[in-house]
Amino acid sequence: MNQCDYHLTGRVVIPADPSYPEARQGFNRAIQQYPLIIVYCQNEYDVSNAVIWARTYNIPLRIRNGGHNYEGYSNGNCTLVIDISEMNRISLDDNQNILHVQGGATNGQIYQFIAAEGCPFPGGTCPTVGISGYATGGGWGLSCRWLGLGCDSLEEIQLVNHESCILVANRSCNSNLFWALRGAGGGNFGVVVSMKFRLPPKVDFVTLIEIDYLHVTTAEQEVFLQTWQSWLSGADPRATLIARIYHSPEDGLAMLTRGIFYGTLQEAQVLMQPFLELPGARSRIESMTFAEAVNIIGSSYPPYEKFEAASRFAMREWTSSEISSLVELIQTPATGAVFTGLSLYSLGGKVSEMAQDETAFYWRNAHFIVWLETIWEDNSVQAENELWINERFPVLAAVTEGSYINFPYNKLPNYLEEYYGTHVCRLWATKECYDPYNSFSFPQGIWRTAQPAQVPKPIGDEYLEDTLSREANRALYRGFRYV
Numbered sequence: 001m002n003q004c005d006y007h008l009t010g011r012v013v014i015p016a017d018p019s020y021p022e023a024r025q026g027f028n029r030a031i032q033q034y035p036l037i038i039v040y041c042q043n044e045y046d047v048s049n050a051v052i053w054a055r056t057y058n059i060p061l062r063i064r065n066g067g068h069n070y071e072g073y074s075n076g077n078c079t080l081v082i083d084i085s086e087m088n089r090i091s092l093d094d095n096q097n098i099l100h101v102q103g104g105a106t107n108g109q110i111y112q113f114i115a116a117e118g119c120p121f122p123g124g125t126c127p128t129v130g131i132s133g134y135a136t137g138g139g140w141g142l143s144c145r146w147l148g149l150g151c152d153s154l155e156e157i158q159l160v161n162h163e164s165c166i167l168v169a170n171r172s173c174n175s176n177l178f179w180a181l182r183g184a185g186g187g188n189f190g191v192v193v194s195m196k197f198r199l200p201p202k203v204d205f206v207t208l209i210e211i212d213y214l215h216v217t218t219a220e221q222e223v224f225l226q227t228w229q230s231w232l233s234g235a236d237p238r239a240t241l242i243a244r245i246y247h248s249p250e251d252g253l254a255m256l257t258r259g260i261f262y263g264t265l266q267e268a269q270v271l272m273q274p275f276l277e278l279p280g281a282r283s284r285i286e287s288m289t290f291a292e293a294v295n296i297i298g299s300s301y302p303p304y305e306k307f308e309a310a311s312r313f314a315m316r317e318w319t320s321s322e323i324s325s326l327v328e329l330i331q332t333p334a335t336g337a338v339f340t341g342l343s344l345y346s347l348g349g350k351v352s353e354m355a356q357d358e359t360a361f362y363w364r365n366a367h368f369i370v371w372l373e374t375i376w377e378d379n380s381v382q383a384e385n386e387l388w389i390n391e392r393f394p395v396l397a398a399v400t401e402g403s404y405i406n407f408p409y410n411k412l413p414n415y416l417e418e419y420y421g422t423h424v425c426r427l428w429a430t431k432e433c434y435d436p437y438n439s440f441s442f443p444q445g446i447w448r449t450a451q452p453a454q455v456p457k458p459i460g461d462e463y464l465e466d467t468l469s470r471e472a473n474r475a476l477y478r479g480f481r482y483v
């Protein structure tokens with residue numbers, strides 16, 4: 001029997017297991033990694049056991065929920081992956097309008113659960129994205145200008161820390177940790193096992209906005225971006241839109257906008273007039289329930305892709321020559337690319353109403369997120385596609401600032417400043433307080449690299465005697481005690 005069968009609890013998958021080849025995959029199949037062990041935790045105790053086991057054997061830990069991290073940071077070669085996707089219970093505290101979500105739930109599972117309640121939820125566009133990664137990184141969604149970022153509705157988080165203890169973080173208890181967990185991204189402070197979200201008021205309907213323009217010209221893409229900029233500067237906060245210019249073999253040069261509007265169909269038609277007037281617009285503007293709208297938006301995602309991408313924040317209006325240089329970026333796709341796009345995700349509204357220091361999400365005052373992406377299918381063109389983003393990044397960086405932690409890019413030169421701006425120092429201090437030995441690490445983790453890592457406190461029987469005095473906990477760690 002394998003050693004880990006004795007001491008880890010939960011559903012344990014090792015390389016010899018027939019399910020391992022699929023279990024080790026994330027959404028971005030361009031990244032292939034081979035963990036030593038994947039533990040599908042069923043409850044908090046499995047998480048605690050996995051943390052303590054990995055620390056005992058000095059095996060690097062990774063934490064995984066939906067596996068959508070662009071750079072594969074929820075996985076790693078020779079690591080132990082704590083996968084919490086099977087901890088996905090959701091319940092509603094009706095009296096207080098609070099949604100209780102286990103850390104392994106996904107956007108889609110939450111949307112499905114609240115559909116019956118008639119409530120919207122500030123989740124993301126992709127149904128298979130995990131709520132832990134999404135909300136701890138800020139969480140941009142098609143309701144954010146009206147309802148705020150995903151993290152803005154958080155009331156409380158429970159996490160298993162590096163000592164395998166459960167910590168509660170909210171505004172009055174472990175408040176620095178709560179601050180950090182709203183915007184600093186997942187994977188740094190411990191394993192989020194549950195979250196409480198305050199739900200927004202019920203809505204009977206929203207208006208879904210979809211406008212497409214196929215086979216357009218470079219000049220039309222420039223006009224589209226100009227329209228977007230001036231539209232956003234005075235836009236109704238009830239509307240949140242994505243705008244995208246792209247290039248694909250089927251659609252040629254093309255562009256689109258998608259969004260949710262918390263108002264009537266008639267109001268939406270007036271609001272979207274500047275986009276509807278552009279030549280070739282094919283629109284679908286329909287009133288429907290929030291659940292129907294997020295289902296339609298979510299249905300466009302494939303189960304996985306191979307891609308490379310980089311994100312930035314637009315902090316000011318672009319000049320027309322800057323717009324031309326950005327449009328130019330996607331005119332010549334990388335060899336073998338099946339999709340090349342520049343996407344703009346609107347911010348403002350409720351997002352910028354919250355003070356910049358209230359949560360760790362630093363870029364509240366940005367106008368929108370900018371995202372450059374190339375997708376391919378054939379492995380032989382991966383290097384060219386990666387280079388394609390890398391070569392274009394300086395042009396993007398010249399007119400933007402910072403990067404969104406939920407859209408990470410592993411080639412950022414000063415990633416901490418790019419993701420966190422001046423919040424870095426407070427995040428370092430929080431990290432040193434809550435994870436002093438950097439037990440939860442990954443290539444772009446929060447860690448003051450200039451400082452030598454502290455020597456971890458040895459853990460084993462002595463630790464158990466000290467910490468796990470209660471009988472229930474002793475039973476829980478029985479497997480570990482026989483190591």
Ligand SMILES: Cc1cc2nc3c(=O)[nH]c(=O)nc-3n(C[C@H](O)[C@H](O)[C@H](O)COP(=O)(O)OP(=O)(O)OC[C@H]3O[C@@H](n4cnc5c(N)ncnc54)[C@H](O)[C@@H]3O)c2cc1C
Pocket residue numbers: 026027062063064065066067068069070072073074084103104123124125126128129130131132133134137138139140141185186187188190191192193301406407442
């Ligand atoms: C197709 C697609 C669509 C997307 N759409 C949006 C969108 O609309 N809005 C948006 O803001 N973002 C979006 N994202 C980005 C997404 O929000 C982030 O990649 C997010 O971190 C993914 O979370 P995950 O749990 O699915 O991924 P994972 O890869 O499992 O985790 C992401 C990070 O969080 C950590 N983590 C995961 N679970 C936990 C936990 N329980 N405790 C502590 N740390 C944890 C991981 O270690 C990793 O660092 C999208 C990504 C993709 C690939």
